[in-house]
Amino acid sequence: MQDAHDEYARLSATAEGRALQTALDALGPNGLLTRRRDVRRMVLDDGVTYGTSDGAQVPWQVDPIPILIGADEWAHLEQGLAQRARLLDALLTDLLTERRTLRERLLPAELVVGHPGFLVPAARVLLPGSRQLPMVSSDLARTADGSWAVISDRTQSPSGAGYAMATRRIVSRALDHIYRGLPLRRLRPFFDVMRLGLLQSAPLTDDVPQVVLLTAGPTSETAYDQALLSTLLGHPLAQSDDLLMRDGKLWLRTTGRLHQVDIVQRRVDADWCDALDLRGDSRLGVPGLVAAAARGTVSVVNPFTAGVLENPGLFPYLPGIARALLGEDLRLPSPQTWWCGDPASLDHVLTHLDQLVVKPIARGVTTAPYVGAELDAAGLAALRDQISAEPWRWSGQEAVDPSTAPVVTPTGLTQRGLVLRTFGVAYEGAYHFLPGGMARVGGAEDSLVVTNRAGALAKDVWVVEAETLAPPMVLSAAPTRLRRHQTVLPRLTPRGAGSLYWKGRYSERAQTTARLLNVVENLVEDNLTRVETPGHTAMVAMLVALSEVTTVHPGFGASDPGAAERRTDPLPVLRGLLVDPDLRGSLAYNARRMTSAAQEVREVLSLDTFGILNRLSTLLAEARTQGDDVHIQDVASHAMEACLALAGLGGESLIRDSIWAFLEAGRRMERAQLTVRLLRNTLAAERSPIAEALVTEAVLRVGDSLITYRRRMAAGIGSGIPAGEAVHLLLLDESNPRSVVWSLQRLLDALAETPDAEIEQAVRAIITRLEAIDTDDSFLANRVGLFDVMADLEADLRRVSDLIEATHFELQPASRSYTMSDIVGSRR
């Protein structure tokens, strides 16, 4: 080993490491840069995001070069981690029950009670089962001698295991030839253990315990991590609105019924979980959750008070507590730490301030650790005052110089400090760890602080499989046992169902907008300068229809001010309708709404969905940069293909359950509405025969029914009135997937998944009215009548959609907190 402190140099210590070194060297700088590009593309295709910036999700940052941990090294580290997990669990148990550590002064009470994680209303809420800390996580750094040290513990609601999995999926593909050649531990089994481990915290129940993952929603910083975890565990994500407390029990609101929840795996910080007993201003939790957990009708994991262990001030006391509670010496070291609540330690910290890293005992949203060495005299003085005012809030820690790892940049490799986050879960009395974990390297050089917020990059961590293959992780019997039980799957939440419905509607709207733009631009190309020809008349008619169908005004519509000028120079408007994401009704707008609806329910959608959505948004974003040079028909065609691919995924890959049903219902409802609107604004008005023929053809192209139409006309099927036949084909033909009747019948099929008599009746009534339309009659006699019928039809469809929303997607009323604060007393 040449350098214990450099991850790349360390590789030479093991055979697998040397193999990796050789393979990386063989790639060379260009090969690595290619892998870096591959990784970035895959991040976008998989939709892996972390946090948001200006409302948009920010891509996860991954460096292609993995970290490698040898089998022996990992086995050793794992033992230390398991001991630390047992220790933290024993300490939390003690703090929730006897508080022996405090009574016997093994730990100063101020350090615990003064920590914001010590939530008084929940200070006696215990989990059933043998562990109070089902999930553990720690951040570690490699010290100068090559051994790992714990810098901080994450016990509130550990995040990142999903990112580790996502990072693995990407790096293992980007470096597949290397990855496959090495005997490496897999990550998937850990999530099976997590699922089983969670169940052991369940309250007594006759049924299989129902777990939900409590999330703040798709705007959470770690929304992707939560969604992937939900997918891997098979537990639904639930936001505040999806849950309610009734009769002291927690329920998941699903379409049609309530589903009792036994276990809440919370990804919301404890203080925000219950506006009744914790933060009154929180709208992220469920009022009454603490009371229910206290009564034992629901288990909250990690328990509300687990955050109290996220405290660097505990470090100096852990060795003593380990001896007292476990009868063991602490295995994993930490950098030496002083808690300032202790007078002698305070003294030490104040006199060595310029050499220490100063951390508050609880990490705040904005308070980053202070690195004494980076502060000037004024900064040190200010910090000294801050500490002296409330010493018990502060700790000082020896600065850690983490090991470095190479990062691929366009200008070659650079070395960055490395932090490893590990993940453990309790199952059957023992703690099990994700092999490796998630490694992060600083985004900037010379930074001692490695956080995702500070722009860190993730690295995959490869743990070598031990030669003696006896992994304690998976119990082969366990998944089978679970599968047999999974009969009562909870249905979608109203919010989830609504998001799928709207994803369906926006994808259909995007597709139709793309088709319209394609057809209309084609007409413009041919006819713009040929004023007073039937072709020009047809072009204008379709421009008007474009504005009416997309409802983007002012546009080309009869009542739009400035429409006449726009009709003489329509391309700028068409380009806006194609690429402007801020223009409500444009293709780019619809695509964006479709993507955000998909992100609301990313845990139930396939990875392929996000790949297609990403390619669509990239296509439109690139088209936008082309300005006036953009080729509208080209872009619209590609966008249409993306929409068709999404529709294909829905049709070919989704189980016919409520997920499929609401997506399908949205698509069918949208298609029915758009088709009616298109027909009303085109063929329901009379024109000269030649212009009408051209408009008819354009409409049929938008409705993707031109070839069928031509074949039918050629075979002499139908009435022989061209426009009437087109309307029949798009409105009433039961065999045409583009017709309104067909769409409504499929809507009925989809809605049957969650039956509701009133909605069904309303849809059937529309079908009956449709079937009563005699298109021949309309076209021979009175088109005005047809126009009116279409207008009514559109209004009816909108009413049915409103009814679907009110029935299936209804959210809970707004909630607010009150406190009777009228304590005035009296003075005599």
Next chain:
Amino acid sequence: MSELHGRRRYQVVHKTAYTYDLPVTTSYGRGCLRPRASTQQTLLEHLLTVEPAPRIVDETRDLFGNHTHYFEIHTDHERFEVVKDSTVEVEWPEVDLSALDEYTVADAARTLRADSTLDPVETALYTLPSRHVELSGPVRAFAEQAIPDRRPLGEAIEALYREIYSGFTYTKGATTVNSTLSEVLVTRAGVCQDFAHLAVACFRAMGLPARYVSGYIETTPPAGEQKLAGSDATHAWVSVLTPGAGWVDLDPTNNHLADSRYIVTAWGRDFRDVSPLRGVIFTEATKSTLSVAVDVVPLD
């Protein structure tokens, strides 16, 4: 004077009602209303009535030993009422403050810190700052002037309630539940809750555990006037831990120690731990009207 320390019985009726401009569909509540038992007080009868009738009422003890009630209402309603009706027997012995003068404030803090028989959690909870009890610079300065380290403890306790009584105006509406102590120190005005928080802060600033006590006090109408129904009020005062005499209750709003006219409901770090009634409602309503009526009726 000594009759103020004899045995007394009271009936306390405390009615809280909210009316809303639109229906409330669901209401979750937490009441901290049942008087706790203590060495000075025995609960004889207690009835808590909630309208509309809750689906569930669950009584528990909090970390401080107070009785709290959790309830859920799932009936649409535009009026919500909680009535507490308790009968208590009270007997507060007279505290000999001069006996406490054997300790200075600093001695007392030191002695308590070293006392291994005390529950360290309780001591820490009542010594650290809390939501409504900030230990900011102005608060510390006020404390050091009112009850300096070297001052004999008995004198200090008396000095503190006198200082607050004479230095601050009792003004309803001068503060809100979100006012800070620093603000109170500037305006020099407030109600019992503010004075109790300030006294708690002073003791804590000097290292003495102190808690906020919520309850009621018997009031007498001005001479020649009839007492009006519902004219009493909820009250708040402070209790400080002393070596020797244990917890000593003092009322900075009324310039003396607690006596048999004081009825305790609950105690905690500050108002937030023992607010008599709080909750979360689900509604489209934007306005609510609160009415509170308290009667403290002597029974003997």
